Amino acid sequence: MSATSFETFRKNLAVSNSEDISTKYRAITKRLNKDYWDVEQEYLHCLQVGSYGRNTAINGVSDLDMIFELPWHVHDRFCKRQGNIQSQLLAEVREKLKVRYPNTKVKADGQVVVVDFNSYRVEVLPAFVEANGSYKFADSNENGSWRWCWPKDEMTAMQSVHDRSNHNLKRICKMVRAWKNHKGAPMSGMLIDTLCYNFFNENKSYDNKSYASYPELVRDVFTYLGERPDQAYWLAPGSKDRVLPSGKFQAKAKKAAAKCQEALDTDKETVKDDRWKAVFGRPFPRLSAAAKGASARSTSFNITEQFIEDLYPVDVQFEVQIECEVSFQGRNEKRIRWMERVFPIHLGRSLKFKAINCTVPQPDALLWKVRNVGSIAEQRGIRGQINPDKGDWTLSEKTDFPGPHYVECYVLKDGVCVALDRFDVPIDSL
Numbered sequence: 486m487s488a489t490s491f492e493t494f495r496k497n498l499a500v501s502n503s504e505d506i507s508t509k510y511r512a513i514t515k516r517l518n519k520d521y522w523d524v525e526q527e528y529l530h531c532l533q534v535g536s537y538g539r540n541t542a543i544n545g546v547s548d549l550d551m552i553f554e555l556p557w558h559v560h561d562r563f564c565k566r567q568g569n570i571q572s573q574l575l576a577e578v579r580e581k582l583k584v585r586y587p588n589t590k591v592k593a594d595g596q597v598v599v600v601d602f603n604s605y606r607v608e609v610l611p612a613f614v615e616a617n618g619s620y621k622f623a624d625s626n627e628n629g630s631w632r633w634c635w636p637k638d639e640m641t642a643m644q645s646v647h648d649r650s651n652h653n654l655k656r657i658c659k660m661v662r663a664w665k666n667h668k669g670a671p672m673s674g675m676l677i678d679t680l681c682y683n684f685f686n687e688n689k690s691y692d693n694k695s696y697a698s699y700p701e702l703v704r705d706v707f708t709y710l711g712e713r714p715d716q717a718y719w720l721a722p723g724s725k726d727r728v729l730p731s732g733k734f735q736a737k738a739k740k741a742a743a744k745c746q747e748a749l750d751t752d753k754e755t756v757k758d759d760r761w762k763a764v765f766g767r768p769f770p771r772l773s774a775a776a777k778g779a780s781a782r783s784t785s786f787n788i789t790e791q792f793i794e795d796l797y798p799v800d801v802q803f804e805v806q807i808e809c810e811v812s813f814q815g816r817n818e819k820r821i822r823w824m825e826r827v828f829p830i831h832l833g834r835s836l837k838f839k840a841i842n843c844t845v846p847q848p849d850a851l852l853w854k855v856r857n858v859g860s861i862a863e864q865r866g867i868r869g870q871i872n873p874d875k876g877d878w879t880l881s882e883k884t885d886f887p888g889p890h891y892v893e894c895y896v897l898k899d900g901v902c903v904a905l906d907r908f909d910v911p912i913d914s915l
Contacts, residue, residue: 492696
């Protein structure tokens with residue numbers, strides 16, 4: 486069953502709106518080809534890059550990257566100007582795209598021109614192709630400068646190891662993305678692809694393995710991630726460009742490896758279900774008939790649960806943590822930090838949750854979710870609505886009845902959930 490389950494899991498991660506994304510890519514390319522090359526072409530001078538271009542993106546991808554190749558006479562024209570010529574170049578490309586998308590938010594941002602559609606945005610990098618295959622692009626920050634990137638080298642390196650590893654590399658990249666979005670591990674797509682590439686480059690024992698070996702494979706990948714030292718940067722495949730971390734992911738990777746081992750150690754299919762779902766979340770399919778039956782029976786309860794991925798794109802790249810202050814009859818008992826969560830809380834306590842240590846730059850909003858669990862919760866009605874924070878990044882609750890409840894928070898930036906955390910609230914009957 487494991488082989489079928491992991492294959493289904495990979496299929497569940499496929500980008501569902503790929504046709505719409507391709508339509509947007511072609512429309513942007515056609516507009517810029519008309520303006521800069523005087524041709525009616527939807528495919529020339531365009532390169533899909535980023536996770537979508539490397540074929541490691543998963544469903545719900547919110548940031549799509551493309552390079553549009555400009556003719557060198559445009560470079561020469563701008564180099565004759567004064568001031569921040571890189572900013573001027575991006576501003577011109579922005580105006581060209583506003584002709585195609587007059588009612589869509591289009592802005593120049595650093596090195597790219599961003600076209601912001603409803604559920605995702607396309608970041609267009611105007612660039613000039615060098616003789617060595619690299620791309621020279623404009624960086625408008627500070628006083629402006631030119632920079633270079635080598636995306637084709639990155640894609641070639643990834644594809645080479647993907648082919649050598651029986652197509653396991655990119656599948657694992659996608660599964661690690663599902664994990665990091667489910668558990669709130671702060672990792673960029675490039676960092677995930679780099680570390681997974683390094684794993685297969687250093688460990689060839691899975692090169693000829695199929696989906697049947699994925700329980701052991703994902704355990705070993707998470708073990709590898711958990712053992713990575715803290716360092717300032719990693720080197721991207723092929724290009725050797727620096728890939729910067731955006732937070733600490735190692736502790737959560739170690740926990741994922743432990744859950745994988747628990748799934749491997751048990752013979753009970755329902756326990757396996759719980760462990761794999763705990764690692765990967767909703768996209769991982771239910772394995773056992775018993776688990777599927779329990780899930781079907783739960784629909785007889787009043788359930789108001791919402792899921793963040795149904796409301797917003799999720800692309801976790803930053804950190805946020807929840808701490809909890811426990812008080813009884815107006816007196817503080819303890820403050821539980823994120824690393825001290827495994828013990829029960831007694832009935833009759835007041836809980837004040839607070840979102841702390843948020844690394845998201847200028848976040849737009851914070852959302853909370855309280856999920857009650859257990860037989861009493863089923864009698865009262867399953868909670869789980871996602872509600873906006875009231876402005877102070879805190880949430881107050883009471884311990885009314887026992888059960889393994891939990892609280893989650895989500896940080897939004899530009900309409901995308903970019904950081905999340907979960908705080909388990911095991912309430913005993915004392």
